[in-house]
Amino acid sequence: MKNLNRNMKLALFGAALCLMAGGAMAGTTGTEFQSLYTWINNVVTGYFGRAVAVAAVGIGAILSIARVNPIPILAGVGFAIFLQYTPTIITGILTAQV
Numbered sequence: 001m002k003n004l005n006r007n008m009k010l011a012l013f014g015a016a017l018c019l020m021a022g023g024a025m026a027g028t029t030g031t032e033f034q035s036l037y038t039w040i041n042n043v044v045t046g047y048f049g050r051a052v053a054v055a056a057v058g059i060g061a062i063l064s065i066a067r068v069n070p071i072p073i074l075a076g077v078g079f080a081i082f083l084q085y086t087p088t089i090i091t092g093i094l095t096a097q098v
Contacts, residue, residue: 041091044087045084056076056080056083057076057080058076059076060073060074060075060076060077061076
């Protein structure tokens with residue numbers, strides 16, 4: 001009975017928080033960091049990011065041949081895909097309008 005009472009209080013508290021939530025403004029404020037964001041985004045999505053992605057696949061291929069194991073090249077390919085698409089996904093999440 002005591003546990004049910006605690007769960008009921010938590011549920012009411014959660015419902016109250018949901019009702020009080022306002023509009024989200026993620027990614028639209030903090031213009032003092034815009035130049036840093038632009039620089040990092042250009043580094044990751046530019047030729048440096050491409051070079052790192054190709055190097056990850058290359059090193060994974062070399063390690064796969066050395067160990068006779070496909071996991072290192074799969075990790076390199078996964079890292080390259082992650083590096084290519086993550087900035088777009090993060091920008092989409094942080095600039096979403098609620």
